[in-house]
Amino acid sequence: MFESSHFFFSLLILTFLAAGLVKGVTGMGLPTVAMGLLSVVMPPAAAAAMLVIPSFVTNVWQWLAGPDTSGLLRRLWPMMASIVLGTVAGAALLVRVDPLWSxxxxxxxxxxxASYALVSPALSIPARVEPWLSPIVGLVTGAVTGATGVFVMPAVPYLQALGLDKDELVQALGLSFTVSTVALAAGLLMHGAFRLDQLGLSALVIVPALAGMWLGQKIRARISPRRFRQFFLLFLGLLGLELVSRPFF
Incomplete structure (x- = not known):
């Protein structure tokens, strides 16, 4: 029992250290890496519950540290509201579906x-379509978040296509991921997959997540972020292939 607990805590610490490191280098990826790694050894719903607090803390920090907090919120609130609706509804799938299929x-x-990000197509969203497209993107992002615990699609490509400058984009991603984290926690709680006694474990991994972010920021100054990002995306692709193939073997 002790050895099993020791392995579990070691896995949590190493997972969130790695996830924080990726976020420190690339500005994103903590929930994606944590979900991918933890889902190898536990049901995705349980993995999603583990990432709630570290994801919330790191993304609120990223959102509030940007240059135009209120302006982005006014511009993106329809998307954020739709993310909440889609995530809370989609969380039922994450909880009720067999863990192999989730x-x-x-x-x-x-x-x-990973495939989209490796290709990195140049997309541009005209301002005239943003008022009606934002809620649709938010709803789809929420449904994907609720069903998988991953916040990135299609929110990240959409935000990248809005023509925001570098600092605004990083802040907008922080806002989107913060809202997704809160909505996912609410959805898991509503469907009985998030308990208050899990908050302690989720809070515990804040330290390795922040340590990983700090280390990642140091690494970013010394290596090519582009090359690191390529290895990161290839790693995500391999992890995705392992999860996809699992129900068939």
Whole structure:
């Protein structure tokens, strides 16, 4: 029992250290990496509950540290409101579906994101379509978040296509991920998959997550972020393939 507990805590610490490191280098990826790694050894719903507090803390920090907190909130609130609706509804799938099949959905989400990000197509959203497209993107992002615990698709490509400058984009991603984290916690709580006694474990991994972010920021100053990002995306793709293949073997 002790050895099993020791392995579990070691796995949690190493997972969130790695996830924080990726976020420190690239500005994103903590929930994606944590969900992908933890879902190898536990049901995705349990993995999602573990990432609530570290994801919330790191993303609120990223959002509030930007240059235009209120302006982005006014511009993006329809998308954020739709993310909440989609996530709370979609969380039922994460909780009720067999873990093998919810893991398959997570694997597909990782593969789609890694493939898109590796190609990095240049997209641009005209200002005239933003008022009606934002809620649709938010609803789809919420449904994917609720079903898989991954926040990135299609929110990240959409925000990248809005023509925001570098600092505004990082802040907008922080806002989107913060809202997704809160909505996912609410959805898991409503469907009985998030208990108050899990808050202690979730809070415990804040330290390795922040340590990883600090280390990642140091690494970012010494290596090519582009090359690191390529290795990171290839890793996500391989992780996605493992999760996708699991129900069939």
């Amino acid at each position: 893991g398959l959905a997570l694997g597909i989400a990782l593969l789609v994101y």
